[in-house]
Amino acid sequence: xxxxxxxxxxxxxLTCALAALILLGFFWTPYDPNAMxxxxxxxxxxPAHWMxxxxxxxxxxxxxxxxxxxxxxxxxxxxxxxxVCGCLAGALTGCFGGPVDELLMRLNDALTAFPNILLALVxxxxxxxxxxxxxxxxxxxxxxxxxxxxxxTAFASLRDVNxxxxxxxxxxxxxxxxxxxxxxxxxxxxxxxxxxxxNNAVLAEASMSFLxxxxxxxxxSLGYMLSEAQGMLFAxxxxxxxxxxxxxxxxxxVGLLGEGLRRQDKGVL
Amino acid sequence: MLEIRDLHxxxxxxxxxxVAGVSLSIRAGEILGLVGESGSGKTVTAMSVAGLLPRKQCxxxxxILLDGKELLHADRAELRNIQGREIxxxxxxxxxxxxPLMKIGPQVEEVLRVHTSLSREERRxxxxxxxxxxxxPEAEAVYEKYPHQLSGGMLQRAMIAxxxxxxxxxxxxxxxxxxxxxxxxxxxxxxxxxxxxxxGVSMLFISHDLNVVRKLCGRVAVMQRGLLVEExxxxxxxxxxxxPYTRRLIAAIPTRKRKEGGA
Numbered sequence: 368x369x370x371x372x373x374x375x376x377x378x379x380x381l382t383c384a385l386a387a388l389i390l391l392g393f394f395w396t397p398y399d400p401n402a403m404x405x406x407x408x409x410x411x412x413x414p415a416h417w418m419x420x421x422x423x424x425x426x427x428x429x430x431x432x433x434x435x436x437x438x439x440x441x442x443x444x445x446x447x448x449x450x451v452c453g454c455l456a457g458a459l460t461g462c463f464g465g466p467v468d469e470l471l472m473r474l475n476d477a478l479t480a481f482p483n484i485l486l487a488l489v490x491x492x493x494x495x496x497x498x499x500x501x502x503x504x505x506x507x508x509x510x511x512x513x514x515x516x517x518x519x520t521a522f523a524s525l526r527d528v529n530x531x532x533x534x535x536x537x538x539x540x541x542x543x544x545x546x547x548x549x550x551x552x553x554x555x556x557x558x559x560x561x562x563x564x565x566n567n568a569v570l571a572e573a574s575m576s577f578l579x580x581x582x583x584x585x586x587x588s589l590g591y592m593l594s595e596a597q598g599m600l601f602a603x604x605x606x607x608x609x610x611x612x613x614x615x616x617x618x619x620x621v622g623l624l625g626e627g628l629r630r631q632d633k634g635v636l
Numbered sequence: 637m638l639e640i641r642d643l644h645x646x647x648x649x650x651x652x653x654x655v656a657g658v659s660l661s662i663r664a665g666e667i668l669g670l671v672g673e674s675g676s677g678k679t680v681t682a683m684s685v686a687g688l689l690p691r692k693q694c695x696x697x698x699x700i701l702l703d704g705k706e707l708l709h710a711d712r713a714e715l716r717n718i719q720g721r722e723i724x725x726x727x728x729x730x731x732x733x734x735x736p737l738m739k740i741g742p743q744v745e746e747v748l749r750v751h752t753s754l755s756r757e758e759r760r761x762x763x764x765x766x767x768x769x770x771x772x773p774e775a776e777a778v779y780e781k782y783p784h785q786l787s788g789g790m791l792q793r794a795m796i797a798x799x800x801x802x803x804x805x806x807x808x809x810x811x812x813x814x815x816x817x818x819x820x821x822x823x824x825x826x827x828x829x830x831x832x833x834x835x836g837v838s839m840l841f842i843s844h845d846l847n848v849v850r851k852l853c854g855r856v857a858v859m860q861r862g863l864l865v866e867e868x869x870x871x872x873x874x875x876x877x878x879x880p881y882t883r884r885l886i887a888a889i890p891t892r893k894r895k896e897g898g899a
Contacts, residue, residue: 530732532733533725536687536724537798539716548735548738
């Protein structure tokens with residue numbers, strides 16, 4: 368039973384390390400991320416400035432730490448909205464079916480037909496662009512359908528399983544069956560879906576900020592910093608490299624975690 | 637005690653009714669065997685009694701009375717009151733009938749948790765007692781185990797314990813021994829007989845295995861294509877079957893003589 372799951376271990380270690388760094392970034396960074404002339408302008412990576420400095424002489428590593436914090440917290444909040452609403456809708460429709468299920472799923476199909484970013488763009492322009500909370504709302508809304516779909520399938524496949532029938536036959540109420548008997552048994556599907564959702568949220572936030580409709584200055588987020596870095600790609604290539612590296616690391620480590628969870632489940636059952 | 641009157645069930649998209657006018661009754665303390673091949677409607681009949689019919693997705697009519705209470709048309713709240721407390725159900729595959737992520741004990745006491753306000757300790761005590769009554773060895777230890785840690789026979793005993801813990805009047809057994817090997821099968825049949833003798837619970841025993849039915853049931857009903865084709869005392873039906881389908885079923889029981897004669 369105790370087989371080693373390299374993906375899970377690696378994913379956990381990397382994710383925890385990254386999370387610790389990001390948490391640290393909320394309280395302490397080597398330099399003030401917005402302080403100009405913390406070092407030389409366009410300084411390359413050095414022991415004093417690990418990722419170099421930008422055109423104002425700001426320390427890129429400090430900015431990346433702060434930006435990763437913003438990106439991660441937006442992604443988490445997005446995930447919370449998307450997952451909670453999506454799972455609730457998916458669980459109810461998956462379990463009870465009927466015309467409401469049909470209606471919601473067709474609506475879901477329609478929403479899925481649009482690219483996520485485009486949809487988020489529409490939502491955010493209806494709200495007020497530039498505010499963090501609106502970015503979260505818009506992205507959260509966009510993430511609901513995918514969670515609803517995954518959850519619905521998981522719950523629908525459990526609906527006719529014998530142990531659910533037998534719980535029903537013992538007189539258990541619907542909320543009890545949903546929460547106590549079904550939800551834990553959908554975890555093998557939902558947990559990997561959560562990790563994938565987080566990654567998508569990170570990328571979506573980065574893309575939106577890169578396009579200038581997400582987080583705006585002076586708040587730094589990884590996407591906004593990438594668009595800044597684009598302008599000085601030749602003068603300070605380390606800016607784009609450092610920022611990009613952190614995005615890749617975030618997605619990679621959480622992706623590993625998800626893959627590990629998926630394999631773990633296959634190993635157990 | 638249980639009375640089914642003219643039960644019809646039809647699923648959409650099928651030409652034939654799954655159950656086409658079945659009337660059956662079970663007396664208190666009786667074990668009735670319901671026999672028939674796959675698709676003959678025996679499971680649908682039992683599920684109608686248990687209140688597991690997907691009502692929105694099928695047409696049904698008739699009456700099902702449990703001690704005078706109508707079940708077929710009862711609303712969900714009424715049904716929940718009866719499910720578990722007055723009717724217990726045991727399924728064919730014990731491996732799939734227990735929640736894989738829940739310990740055995742809490743599943744055995746589920747009925748008590750839903751229907752009574754007993755304290756946690758009292759529930760646990762009754763569950764362990766029920767598990768001991770179905771001859772699960774080391775009931776205290778089994779209480780803390782997960783389904784994958786038990787064998788099929790032990791799981792089926794746990795299922796039976798869960799089904800009878802609230803002392804129901806009627807036990808629906810949907811091929812409870814089919815997925816078990818022969819020695820375990822015999823033990824479970826003995827256990828069911830004993831439960832019936834000691835607590836007087838009535839049983840509706842569904843099976844396609846006439847041999848098993850003959851060992852356990854006092855009365856037998858035979859179903860074919862949604863219809864009840866023969867009903868009577870078990871010995872009578874086996875020795876003097878009237879309906880040709882019953883004769884064919886009996887002829888299909890492999891015996892040593894036939895094996896030697898053939899091949």
